[in-house]
Amino acid sequence: MTAFTLYPAIDLKDGQCVRLIQGDMEQATVFNNTPADQAKRFEDMGFEYLHVVDLNGAFAGESKNRQSVQEILSTVNMPVQLGGGIRTREHVENWLDAGISRLILGTIAARDPDFVKECAAAYPGKIAVGIDARDGFVAVEGWAEVSTLQAVELAKAFADSGVAAIIVTDIGRDGLKTGVNADLTASLADAVSIPVIASGGVKAVEDITNLRASSAPISGSILGRALYDGDIDPVKALEAARC
Structure with a gap:
């Protein structure tokens, strides 16, 4: 059985740690005014890898919560993967120089796959692709636009490119605690040899167990609202x- 990593999520909006409903910035619940404190709590719980998203950056196309991210990096020892508004080579280089372990390229992955492949080749093990899907189709620009590109087809575009991971999020389930979309995740994991991480809708430990039991080689899961709300121990x- 493949290794399976859990990634507690910190979503940053206006310098605060929040959770959204289906990616809607108007439906933000603030869970911690100090993201670095939240990061330390997750580390103390025993988690070994942190997932951070700059929500403002995802919409703006450039990083907007840099100070909060820097404070997180200064507070925890565990590796951090970061997404949101990373669209240029300069963005990539600046964040890697700052200490980010892995960068998640989302919108730019759909718009310019060759750029992502170039970054993956230049920075081995440092580039992940974020595929956010609604009804199986790729959404971009902070989920504000849904394309005609199927998530599985986008994943296949990065075969043998050196991409370290693919994070697939079912937007329709994100923040709702309705259960993870194991079928969507498995379809991507079966389609490519790149490690695939599930995101969106995880509501209980049972979801983790089901992902682990899948015949597809799913390599991990993002934990969001259910962890904050205490539904997941x-x-x-x-x-x-x-296990």
């Missing part, structure tokens, strides 16, 4: 991930 979640 971190100790049990980590146990399920290791």
Whole structure:
């Protein structure tokens, strides 16, 4: 069975740690005014990798919560993967120089796959692709636009490119705690040899168990609102991930 990693999520909006409903910036719940504090809490719970998204940056096309990210990096020892508004080579280089372990390229991956491949070749193990899907089709620009490109087809575009991971998010489930879309995740994991991470809708430890039990080689899951709300016990979640 493949290794399985859990990534507690910190979504940044206006310098605060928030959770959204289906990516809607108007439906933001603030969970911590100090994202670095939240990051330390996750590290103390035993998690070994942090998932951070600059929500403002995703819409603006450039980083908008740099100070908060820098404070997170200064506070925790675990690796951090970051997405949101990373669209140029300069963005990539600046964040890697700042200490980010892995960068998630989303909108630019759909708009310019060759750019992502170039970055993956230049920075081995440092570039992940974020595929956000609604009804199986890729959404871009902070989920504000849905394209005609199927998520599985976009994933296939990065075969043998050196991309470290693909993070697939079902927008329709994100923040709703309705259960992870294991079928969508499995379809991508079966289509490519790149490690695929599930995101969106995880509501209980059972979701982690089901992802682990899938015949597809799913390599991890993002944990969001259910972890913040206490529906997922971190100790049990980590146990399920290791089984």
